Amino acid sequence: MVKKAADQLTSIEHGAFDTAALQQELTQALEDDRLYKLTDSMKKRAIHTAANYDDFKNLVACADLKPISQKELRDFSRAERQTNISFKKKTTRKKYGNDRRFQPAAPALDMPPTTAVDFCRNWKRYLKTDDAKFRFDSPSCCA
Structure with missing residues (x-):
């Protein structure tokens, strides 16, 4: 050695x-x-x-x-946020209200569903309020 x-x-x-x-x-x-x-x-x-x-x-x-100290970690995360160009582009887009979002076309809810699957799908997707669910479930709806 x-x-x-x-x-x-x-x-x-x-x-x-x-x-x-x-x-x-x-x-x-x-x-x-x-x-x-x-x-x-x-x-x-x-x-x-x-x-x-x-x-x-x-x-x-x-x-x-x-x-790594807390200050270094904060400085690092702050620098990352400043250089994220794609995020800045996304924020410049116009925001539309909920009425402009894509809504699937509702089937004819005045006709009775033919299967249990149709009933469950209509119940979950298209009937959001209790009043709409009550009217759909009532016997006079689909007569």
């Missing part, structure tokens, strides 16, 4: 120091150490809180991620 580490040191070649490579190695070593400490501390916390191995593994895998 010592030989492997010595082979990886590119900053010292033939007795001369390469400061750029030395700085890069130092930066990488510091980052590796930071990640190791974060992972280790998360393992120590997750061993007590995880219900199973998958939860433990997921907690350890995201040890180096920074939690």
Whole structure:
């Protein structure tokens, strides 16, 4: 293992120091150490809180991620709303009242239904008020 580490040191070649490579190695070593400490501390916390191995593994895998604050979450959602162009186009359409919506053509409700299916369909679709249902159900309706 010592030989492997010595082979990886590119900053010292033939007795001369390469400061750029030395700085890069130092930066990488510091980052590796930071990640190791974060992972280790998360393992120590997750061993007590995880219900199973998958939860433990997921907690350890995201040890180096920074939690999102409430302010960042609000700013992100606000930015999404501002750039949604298709939503703005939909709001510029004219709004029509309920009378302009598509209504299926009502069958002749003065004729008695021939089957139970016709009766149930007419009852649910076309008879919205209690008065209309009463008139449809009365014997004088379909005489």
